[in-house]
Amino acid sequence: MAFLSIRNLTKIYDGVTVLDNINLDIEKGSFLSLLGPSGCGKTTTLRLLAGFEKCDGGTIEVDGKIINNIPVYNRNFGMVFQSYALFPHMTVEQNIAYGLEQRKMSKKDIKEEVAKAIEMVKLTGYEKRKPKQLSGGQQQRVALARALVIKPDLLLLDESLSALDKNLRVEMQIELRQIQKKVGITTIFVTHDQEEALTLSDKIAVMKMGRIIQMGTPEEIYETPVNTFVASFLGQANFFKGTVEGKSGDIYTLKLKNNSIMKFISKKDLDIGRLISLTIRPEKIEVGRTETELSVKGKVVFVTYVGDTTVYRIESMNQEVLVKKQNSGNDERFSIGDEVNLSWKPENNLVLDWDGEE
Amino acid sequence: MLKKIFCWLYTAAVFTFLYAPIIVLMAMAFNESQYNALPFKFSMRWFETLSSNTKLIDATMNSIYLAAITGVICVILATALMLGNRETSNKIKALVNSAVVLPLTIPWLIMGLSLLLLLRALGLDRNFVMLLIGHVVVSLPYAVLIISARMQDMDKSVEEASYSLGANEWTTFYRIIFPMISPAMLAGGFMAFMISFDNFVLSYFLIPTGTTTLPIEIYSSIKFGFTPEINAISTIILVLSLIIISIIAAIMGSSLKNLVR
Amino acid sequence: MKKKVFLMSPAMFILFAFAIVPLFIMLYYSFLSDGAVAKFTLDNYKNFFSKGFYLKLTWKTIKMSIIVTIVCVFIAYPMAYIMAKVINKGKNILLLLIIIPFWTSQLVRAYSWLVFLRDGGVLAQILNTLGLISTTDMGILFTSKAAIIALVHIFFPYMVITIYMSLEKLDNSIIDASKSLGAKPIETFRRIILPLSRHGIITGSILVFVPCLGSFVEPRILGGVNGSVIGTVIEDQFFEIYGWNFGAAIAFILLAMVLLSMGGMSILLNKEK
Numbered sequence: 015m016a017f018l019s020i021r022n023l024t025k026i027y028d029g030v031t032v033l034d035n036i037n038l039d040i041e042k043g044s045f046l047s048l049l050g051p052s053g054c055g056k057t058t059t060l061r062l063l064a065g066f067e068k069c070d071g072g073t074i075e076v077d078g079k080i081i082n083n084i085p086v087y088n089r090n091f092g093m094v095f096q097s098y099a100l101f102p103h104m105t106v107e108q109n110i111a112y113g114l115e116q117r118k119m120s121k122k123d124i125k126e127e128v129a130k131a132i133e134m135v136k137l138t139g140y141e142k143r144k145p146k147q148l149s150g151g152q153q154q155r156v157a158l159a160r161a162l163v164i165k166p167d168l169l170l171l172d173e174s175l176s177a178l179d180k181n182l183r184v185e186m187q188i189e190l191r192q193i194q195k196k197v198g199i200t201t202i203f204v205t206h207d208q209e210e211a212l213t214l215s216d217k218i219a220v221m222k223m224g225r226i227i228q229m230g231t232p233e234e235i236y237e238t239p240v241n242t243f244v245a246s247f248l249g250q251a252n253f254f255k256g257t258v259e260g261k262s263g264d265i266y267t268l269k270l271k272n273n274s275i276m277k278f279i280s281k282k283d284l285d286i287g288r289l290i291s292l293t294i295r296p297e298k299i300e301v302g303r304t305e306t307e308l309s310v311k312g313k314v315v316f317v318t319y320v321g322d323t324t325v326y327r328i329e330s331m332n333q334e335v336l337v338k339k340q341n342s343g344n345d346e347r348f349s350i351g352d353e354v355n356l357s358w359k360p361e362n363n364l365v366l367d368w369d370g371e372e
Numbered sequence: 373m374l375k376k377i378f379c380w381l382y383t384a385a386v387f388t389f390l391y392a393p394i395i396v397l398m399a400m401a402f403n404e405s406q407y408n409a410l411p412f413k414f415s416m417r418w419f420e421t422l423s424s425n426t427k428l429i430d431a432t433m434n435s436i437y438l439a440a441i442t443g444v445i446c447v448i449l450a451t452a453l454m455l456g457n458r459e460t461s462n463k464i465k466a467l468v469n470s471a472v473v474l475p476l477t478i479p480w481l482i483m484g485l486s487l488l489l490l491l492r493a494l495g496l497d498r499n500f501v502m503l504l505i506g507h508v509v510v511s512l513p514y515a516v517l518i519i520s521a522r523m524q525d526m527d528k529s530v531e532e533a534s535y536s537l538g539a540n541e542w543t544t545f546y547r548i549i550f551p552m553i554s555p556a557m558l559a560g561g562f563m564a565f566m567i568s569f570d571n572f573v574l575s576y577f578l579i580p581t582g583t584t585t586l587p588i589e590i591y592s593s594i595k596f597g598f599t600p601e602i603n604a605i606s607t608i609i610l611v612l613s614l615i616i617i618s619i620i621a622a623i624m625g626s627s628l629k630n631l632v633r
Numbered sequence: 634m635k636k637k638v639f640l641m642s643p644a645m646f647i648l649f650a651f652a653i654v655p656l657f658i659m660l661y662y663s664f665l666s667d668g669a670v671a672k673f674t675l676d677n678y679k680n681f682f683s684k685g686f687y688l689k690l691t692w693k694t695i696k697m698s699i700i701v702t703i704v705c706v707f708i709a710y711p712m713a714y715i716m717a718k719v720i721n722k723g724k725n726i727l728l729l730l731i732i733i734p735f736w737t738s739q740l741v742r743a744y745s746w747l748v749f750l751r752d753g754g755v756l757a758q759i760l761n762t763l764g765l766i767s768t769t770d771m772g773i774l775f776t777s778k779a780a781i782i783a784l785v786h787i788f789f790p791y792m793v794i795t796i797y798m799s800l801e802k803l804d805n806s807i808i809d810a811s812k813s814l815g816a817k818p819i820e821t822f823r824r825i826i827l828p829l830s831r832h833g834i835i836t837g838s839i840l841v842f843v844p845c846l847g848s849f850v851e852p853r854i855l856g857g858v859n860g861s862v863i864g865t866v867i868e869d870q871f872f873e874i875y876g877w878n879f880g881a882a883i884a885f886i887l888l889a890m891v892l893l894s895m896g897g898m899s900i901l902l903n904k905e906k
Contacts, residue, residue, distance in 0.1 A: 040563060064532075064536060065535075066532055066535075085540075087535050087537075087538050087539055088538070089536070091536060092536070093533065093536040095526055095533060096529070097529055099532065099550055100530075103529060103551045112534070112537055112539070112547075113538055114542065116537060117538060160533075160537070161537075164537060249512075375719075376719075379719050379720075382712065383715060383727075386708065386712050387730065388645070389733070389786065390730075390734055390786070390790075391747040392749065393742070393746050393748070394734065394742070396745065396748060396756075397749075400755070402750060403665070433903070437646070445852075447795070450786040451642060452640040452641065452642035452644060453641050453645070454638065455640050456636070456637040456638070456639075456640030456641035460637060460641075468645070471645065471648050471901065474648070477658075477673050477895060478652070478744075478891065479844060479847025479887070480889065481847045481848075481849060481864055481868070481884070482884050482891075483652065483655075484656035485871055485880065486656050486865065486884070487655050487876075488656060488889070489877065489881060490651070490655045490658050492877070493661075505647065506651070509647060509651050518814070544673070560867055565888075570737075570740075572738075572739060572850060583891055587738060587739075590849070591854075594744055602744065603748070606745070607878050609737070609738055609741055612736050613736050613737050617733060621729065628781045
């Protein structure tokens with residue numbers, strides 16, 4: 015049975031349904047990211063879990079027990095806030111000790127646990143400092159230590175890394191994951207940064223407008239998104255939107271919006287006349303000088319050099335196609351104006367539904 | 373360049389206008405002459421006469437006593453009000469804010485006499501309780517403004533962090549919220565104290581016969597012809613006010629530094 | 634939920650019961666006649682509006698308040714501008730210095746003007762010694778001019794602060810943009826700075842005008858017999874003449890004036906949004 019079970023979770027604010035029947039199962043010890051654009055409900059879900067707001071419907075079950083009516087301070091969850099929320103008038107030690115003091119531990123035990131926690135986040139020597147004397151990264155660690163030292167059932171993080179600058183952020187992501195694995199604590203992480211979600215998570219739940227659109231491992235979500243929203247939210251994608259016109263064996267003919275025709279291979283059984291968005295990731299597309307059976311012609315419109323990759327914008331099928339190539343030194347480099355042929359392996363075809371709109 | 377000179381001159385003129393009468397007053401407190409006449413001859417005689425003027429001293433004590441109680445009550449009411457107001461809907465917040473600012477906009481003349489009329493409607497004579505209530509009503513907005521400014525700056529998630537770590541409402545208040553707002557509470561208290569101490573109008577209308585406060589004494593003295601002791605006591609009040617403002621400024625300034633990263 | 638109500642009700646109760654309710658009681662009494670037997674009457678109001686004395690007095694009070702407000706604007710604006718735009722360091726010190734007189738007792742300040750402006754007082758003696766006036770009689774005290782000076786002295790810091798705050802918010806780059814587009818300083822002031830600091834001027838005016846309407850201490854102390862304003866008349870009703878009900882009526886009229894002017898100024902404030 016899952017450690018954390020959320021069933022039909024609903025929340026309404028001022029008449030607006032902010033969370034619409036959310037269902038989630040999380041295994042013990044795993045790391046789940048709630049990912050989505052602002053307003054999708056991910057932070058609301060977290061806050062309902064933590065107990066800062068009341069549910070308007072549904073149940074939250076932890077380790078077999080329904081916790082809907084348990085007040086915040088009795089839920090034993092550790093929370094790390096976006097602003098860290100360290101107690102400004104207390105030292106690092108006192109901040110970390112606070113949760114243990116609520117649990118009526120002996121002074122001696124508290125001292126021991128606090129010391130261990132400080133060591134775990136690599137802040138030995140900073141015990142007597144006050145939050146304003148710490149850098150952003152250090153404050154983050156104190157917040158994490160404070161949440162973990164109480165040995166909570168769940169660890170909840172609300173966009174906690176978003177205030178850090180890029181390099182520090184990447185460093186903290188790695189540390190966070192290491193600590194999480196070591197302690198084995200079930201973790202829920204809210205973020206709008208898809209790269210972060212992909213890096214850290216065992217599972218990702220992509221949310222939009224109060225609903226979970228797709229839940230799965232990072233690979234599942236990236237390689238097999240269920241719709242164009244998920245496909246474009248994680249990573250980048252090229253969408254060829256149109257109608258299935260004909261079929262000959264495995265080869266389908268697709269008539270695009272703008273009346274261009276292209277052929278593609280798919281193992282799926284697609285009806286003639288169906289509206290689809292043929293989706294290909296930029297890194298899966300190969301650019302060459304020679305035509306092949308299923309290749310499409312194009313012209314290079316823009317080239318961006320990004321150090322480890324080169325990004326091409328190629329005008330093809332009357333739309334702009336994005337192609338990313340690793341600069342391994344082996345392949346040919348193209349320039350603006352070059353006439354090229356684009357092709358990709360059939361298994362990289364993602365056939366997604368299209369609603370006929372833009 | 374010309375611009376700079378003009379600016380300096382203007383600023384000097386403004387501050388002269390602002391401070392000249394007060395400085396003259398303070399100087400006269402130390403002047404021998406009974407009629408505030410020049411030339412200036414240094415003397416402490418008015419402070420000496422002051423020390424034996426029991427009426428004035430009693431009045432001052434009354435003012436202090438009244439102001440202290442007002443200050444404490446205002447702080448408690450203002451803090452409770454602001455704590456409760458954080459979790460209300462926006463409509464109620466707006467209502468509360470207008471209600472609090474109201475006494476600031478109504479001339480104290482009207483507030484004083486309306487409370488006097490309230491006494492009459494209740495069939496009561498002037499009494500200390502109504503005097504105190506009047507002082508609280510006009511001083512409360514100032515305390516509220518100071519405390520609410522501080523509370524708005526306070527990160528709400530600090531409170532939530534406390535709850536998430538297992539502390540209930542009471543523990544969260546006295547271990548987290550109270551330490552964080554106590555400078556503002558103190559400053560608000562001092563502010564209410566000063567407003568009440570200097571308050572002439574409300575006291576004038578509501579003071580029970582037989583007692584008096586310092587501002588009322590000063591007013592009577594002025595009406596009936598002044599004695600120079602007024603200069604002396606005014607100087608003392610001025611200096612004390614300055615000290616208290618500095619304390620308030622220091623408290624608010626350092627508490628801000630403490631909490632801003 | 635219960636906690637909220639428990640915390641907020643004491644303060645709200647006190648405000649309601651002792652700030653708002655008494656105003657209605659005042660309204661009630663204004664419809665009673667003074668004298669041995671109180672009966673319902675409109676006489677109090679009739680008296681006020683029919684006797685030319687009271688109407689003239691009302692006009693005098695309004696005129697005085699307007700003068701004080703306008704003088705405050707003219708004195709305060711340059712000061713606020715200097716503090717906001719000309720000075721870079723020391724803004725806070727200047728702000729503090731402007732605010733300090735706020736917290737000196739109202740009576741002490743009024744009294745200090747008494748001392749200062751008296752015939753034969755310090756200012757008179759200095760001016761006489763400097764040869765600027767012929768006698769030591771200044772003739773200012775016990776005229777409404779003196780009251781105006783004292784009121785300006787009390788209230789213009791409010792104006793400085795509100796104008797300062799709205800000028801501070803004014804992004805300097807807007808002024809630079811105006812200059813770079815070729816506008817002379819006066820044009821920049823007239824068309825950019827002034828309109829954008831409107832808010833501060835209006836707010837400051839409310840803070841000055843309204844209390845002036847209700848003032849009586851400074852007019853009495855400094856204006857003497859010539860310093861009668863609505864406030865002093867009300868004071869007399871309560872302390873000399875004991876016509877409390879009539880006083881209540883006048884007070885209510887004053888309250889109406891206050892509310893009207895605040896309403897008017899809010900409309901001005903919200904007009905160009």
